[in-house]
Amino acid sequence: MSSPYPQGVAHRRPGSAGPFSRWDRRIFHTVAAVRWPGAEPVLPRLSRGADHGLLWFGTAAGIALVGRGARARRAAVRGVASLAVASAVINTVGKRSVRRARPLLDGVPVMRQLKRQPFTTSFPSGHAASAAAFATGVALESRSWGAVVAPVAASVAFSRVYTGVHYPSDVLVGLALGAGAALLVRELVPTRNQLPSPGRPVAAAPALPGGEGLVVVVNQRSGSADSADEVRRALPLAEVVECEPDELTAALERAAGRGRALGVFGGDGTINQAAAVAVERGLPLAVFPGGTFNHFAYDLGVEEVADTCRALAEGDAVRVDLGRLRPGPARNPGAPHPGAGAAPDRDGTEGTPGTERPPGTEERPRYFLNTFSLGVYPDLVRIRERWSPRIGGWPAGVLAAARVLRHGRPLEAVVQGRRRPLWLLFAGNGIYRPVGPTPGHREDLADGLLDVRVVHGGRRPGLRLLAAALAGPLSRSPVHAAEQLHTLRITGLAPGTRMAYDGEVVPAPAELTLDKAPEALTVYRPRTLR
Numbered sequence: 001m002s003s004p005y006p007q008g009v010a011h012r013r014p015g016s017a018g019p020f021s022r023w024d025r026r027i028f029h030t031v032a033a034v035r036w037p038g039a040e041p042v043l044p045r046l047s048r049g050a051d052h053g054l055l056w057f058g059t060a061a062g063i064a065l066v067g068r069g070a071r072a073r074r075a076a077v078r079g080v081a082s083l084a085v086a087s088a089v090i091n092t093v094g095k096r097s098v099r100r101a102r103p104l105l106d107g108v109p110v111m112r113q114l115k116r117q118p119f120t121t122s123f124p125s126g127h128a129a130s131a132a133a134f135a136t137g138v139a140l141e142s143r144s145w146g147a148v149v150a151p152v153a154a155s156v157a158f159s160r161v162y163t164g165v166h167y168p169s170d171v172l173v174g175l176a177l178g179a180g181a182a183l184l185v186r187e188l189v190p191t192r193n194q195l196p197s198p199g200r201p202v203a204a205a206p207a208l209p210g211g212e213g214l215v216v217v218v219n220q221r222s223g224s225a226d227s228a229d230e231v232r233r234a235l236p237l238a239e240v241v242e243c244e245p246d247e248l249t250a251a252l253e254r255a256a257g258r259g260r261a262l263g264v265f266g267g268d269g270t271i272n273q274a275a276a277v278a279v280e281r282g283l284p285l286a287v288f289p290g291g292t293f294n295h296f297a298y299d300l301g302v303e304e305v306a307d308t309c310r311a312l313a314e315g316d317a318v319r320v321d322l323g324r325l326r327p328g329p330a331r332n333p334g335a336p337h338p339g340a341g342a343a344p345d346r347d348g349t350e351g352t353p354g355t356e357r358p359p360g361t362e363e364r365p366r367y368f369l370n371t372f373s374l375g376v377y378p379d380l381v382r383i384r385e386r387w388s389p390r391i392g393g394w395p396a397g398v399l400a401a402a403r404v405l406r407h408g409r410p411l412e413a414v415v416q417g418r419r420r421p422l423w424l425l426f427a428g429n430g431i432y433r434p435v436g437p438t439p440g441h442r443e444d445l446a447d448g449l450l451d452v453r454v455v456h457g458g459r460r461p462g463l464r465l466l467a468a469a470l471a472g473p474l475s476r477s478p479v480h481a482a483e484q485l486h487t488l489r490i491t492g493l494a495p496g497t498r499m500a501y502d503g504e505v506v507p508a509p510a511e512l513t514l515d516k517a518p519e520a521l522t523v524y525r526p527r528t529l530r
């Protein structure tokens with residue numbers, strides 16, 4: 001008769017077991033003997049559903065779709081990553097280190113037993129480890145979603161004893177290993193609340209509880225269909241104005257003349273336009289993220305409507321830099337910022353009166369909150385925007401990258417007085433620091449610096465771009481260079497060249513200067529993040 005245990009596993013008789021093992025078996029048999037009302041139709045199915053992590057993958061997809069915010073998406077991704085680490089550790093090390101046989105099923109009611117019995121060793125429980133890893137990973141990013149997932153994870157862990165496939169100690173050790181895997185992932189890739197706060201310098205702004213005195217402009221193409229209603233429910237005293245993208249500038253100008261602060265709901269491009277108006281009118285800005293990426297809002301520490309509402313109620317705000325793009329010939333460094341919309345200096349003034357150039361002789365400066373770029377990225381954005389309404393944002397991004405890398409050509413430009421071919425020129429409004437393996441977060445939104453990165457022209461643009469993305473903000477290699485600058489001068493751009501700033505693609509002038517408007521914008525931000 002063949003053995004019911006895995007090859008090489010010796011099953012110990014109860015009489016030869018130590019005190020801990022006897023306690024373990026006693027609890028196992030107690031669980032088997034107790035009748036659990038309502039559990040029989042649920043726990044065996046739940047246990048089978050967690051096979052190969054399928055339950056957790058489906059849960060992650062549901063969190064990402066239902067949650068709709070960046071915090072929910074991060075929670076789903078972190079949960080899956082933690083599960084992957086836990087599964088790898090359990091299956092490669094755990095199961096092979098302690099070759100413990102599965103429990104005998106003599107005392108387990110047939111209705112509870114799984115139709116397909118596992119054939120691996122018993123210690124530790126892989127299902128319990130995956131459940132704990134996923135639930136802990138989710139909770140580290142979002143306590144609310146963690147509270148939703150935790151009971152399901154606990155039920156899966158208990159189901160392994162209930163169905164007779166694990167001893168209680170198998171499950172307890174599995175839970176501990178799973179939680180440890182989630183904490184290990186956090187050490188490698190910090191959670192949002194571990195990142196340094198960009199909330200300085202603190203600025204004076206009026207407290208507007210309930211939104212009294214606030215006018216919010218909502219881009220109807222951003223967020224979901226009920227975005228404006230969400231803002232109205234959260235701020236019943238605020239005036240909420242909805243408009244189409246082509247009416248946005250006019251709507252922002254009108255709103256700025258009616259309130260004590262200007263609010264905006266939309267993505268980075270929409271917030272960019274609102275920031276320019278807020279600076280021109282000397283108003284604090286309330287940001288409600290509603291775009292695809294929301295880079296500025298997330299670096300600021302604002303992820304949801306509730307975050308901005310808390311800041312408005314208390315009058316909590318900070319000052320941040322604006323990146324500035326000035327088309328045309330280089331100006332005298334001592335000259336003031338020309339034209340309407342000039343950002344104030346640190347003391348709130350706009351430079352020395354009487355030194356402006358005559359109207360019409362110089363273009364009005366443009367501002368960027370996040371990034372400016374030349375080269376392949378503007379083409380990538382243009383192709384992505386063309387295809388995203390048909391096939392979705394992420395597939396369109398992949399298609400755009402493939403086309404640009406296959407058919408694109410290096411751009412010729414004179415950068416800081418030196419002519420060079422380049423695949424990409426990137427200038428960030430503030431220094432981007434690595435978050436885990438990606439350079440995607442700004443620790444200081446008022447550092448006065450441009451994060452400039454250039455990918456030189458040459459063969460294999462994909463590898464060159466990847467090397468620049470993985471490198472730090474101060475680095476050099478044969479294929480790229482990175483520097484921190486106060487001013488960047490670019491000339492020699494051919495007609496038809498496109499530039500992108502904050503996700504908007506427009507024709508580039510033949511020559512331009514990038515610099516900073518230090519601490520020019522006052523923006524609401526909660527004093528403490530949740």
